[in-house]
Amino acid sequence: MLIYKTFEEFNRFFHQPMHYPTIEDIEIYLRNKDAGAFSVISEIYYKVLPQYLPKEIEDKFGEENDPFDISKYPYYYKVKNDENIDDGTLNISDRKSFSKFAEKLLMDYKKNGEKWEIKRIDDFIENINRYAEDIDGYYKNMNFETSAETPTWRIFAQILKGATVYE
Structure with missing residues (x-):
């Protein structure tokens, strides 16, 4: 209904x-x-x-030959390169900028933690793990020409930020 x-x-x-x-x-x-x-x-x-969703269908999502993959994106998707990902991590390129990002993330938690999806540290760590596994799916779904296979400080920041809202 x-x-x-x-x-x-x-x-x-x-x-x-x-x-x-x-x-x-x-x-x-x-x-x-x-x-x-x-x-x-x-x-x-x-x-x-x-x-x-039947288990046998759910298991096919994310496979290399996913039968449900829609390779042609709708008109409102545009190929976005790394510089077009507007998630607050664009200028994170080294340890110092990552450290500043982590400090801002902590300040946001202290100020707005009640609005975060995550309430406990073990859930946050679990989400870091899950988001690290799924980040290429995020890039693919958003049609970004980015890969997490070569880690960068920015990708680490994106994983931390993503873990705050990952379901």
């Missing part, structure tokens, strides 16, 4: 262009992972649908 009602609401909103005369109207409607339509999409994708 949640999936049906969600699509019903999307249809109701997008069916009538008077509902979204400006881009701001769409941004308000979609919001983010904590509120609005995107939060519902995220909940369905990460929490509801996996309950109904």
Whole structure:
């Protein structure tokens, strides 16, 4: 019912262009992972649908010959090189800049830790491990021409940052 009602609401909103005369109207409607339509999409994708996905299908995701891989990206995806990844890690290129990044991450946790997905250190370390394993998938999904096979200080920072929100 949640999936049906969600699509019903999307249809109701997008069916009538008077509902979204400006881009701001769409941004308000979609919001983010904590509120609005995107939060519902995220909940369905990460929490509801996996309950109904057969194990033999789930196991095929991420395989080298993934039968579900969509190699042609939609029009709104543009190939992005490393410099176009706008995640706050662009200028991390050495130990000193990584250390400053880690300091800022700690300050953000002290200030906004209650908003982080992660609440415990063991969950954070587990997410570091999982995100390190999946970061190439992130690059592929975002159509970045980047590989984590040759680690850099920036990739380490991206793994730490990603681990704060990884589900």
